[in-house]
Amino acid sequence: MKRVLCDMDGVLVNSTETWLDEYRAISGDNLYPRDLKTYDFDRYAKHPKLVWKALSSGDVFRKSWPLFEAVSGFLHLGDLCDLYVVTYSHESVLDGHRAKIDWMAHHFPDFPEDQIIFTRHKHLVAADYIIEDNPAVLNKWLAAWPQGKAYIIDQPYNREFKHPRCKRVNTVLDVVMDIQEEL
Numbered sequence: 187m188k189r190v191l192c193d194m195d196g197v198l199v200n201s202t203e204t205w206l207d208e209y210r211a212i213s214g215d216n217l218y219p220r221d222l223k224t225y226d227f228d229r230y231a232k233h234p235k236l237v238w239k240a241l242s243s244g245d246v247f248r249k250s251w252p253l254f255e256a257v258s259g260f261l262h263l264g265d266l267c268d269l270y271v272v273t274y275s276h277e278s279v280l281d282g283h284r285a286k287i288d289w290m291a292h293h294f295p296d297f298p299e300d301q302i303i304f305t306r307h308k309h310l311v312a313a314d315y316i317i318e319d320n321p322a323v324l325n326k327w328l329a330a331w332p333q334g335k336a337y338i339i340d341q342p343y344n345r346e347f348k349h350p351r352c353k354r355v356n357t358v359l360d361v362v363m364d365i366q367e368e369l
């Protein structure tokens with residue numbers, strides 16, 4: 187059985203939208219996800235420090251919703267492969283890991299909690315595939331695993347990313363459609 191790593195933020199969950207909702211509320215700066223051209227979100231903010239404050243002050247993660255077709259795609263993937271969630275919570279979020287575990291339990295009650303891996307070094311985790319939205323993570327992971335293949339979930343901040351072993355898709359369900367023959 188093939189092993190697949192699946193990121194949370196920007197792949198399963200719309201946390202960027204919720205994060206910027208909170209940022210706009212405390213800063214008055216009209217920044218939306220469509221304005222982010224790269225993954226360095228604070229670069230596009232008029233008040234970069236408030237970007238990080240927004241993440242720690244609000245319960246951003248618990249208020250976030252699954253992205254389009256993420257639930258059906260993830261459930262389907264779980265039936266087909268050895269599926270792990272690989273994610274990280276910024277150190278400014280006091281109970282970030284707990285919030286992520288709770289979010290997974292709420293939306294995927296049958297998914298084993300011990301298959302959620304928290305690390306900021308995703309390239310150390312071996313797998314056949316990774317599903318990500320962050321170009322920097324993909325570059326490191328694909329360099330570390332020369333046989334590995336990747337899917338990037340299309341987001342405004344990752345449109346420039348290209349790699350011969352990475353396919354661009356809109357949703358996790360698109361990954362399932364593409365990957366199921368190989369699993």
Ligand SMILES: [Mg+2]
Nearest residue numbers: 193195196319
């Ligand atoms: Mg992400």
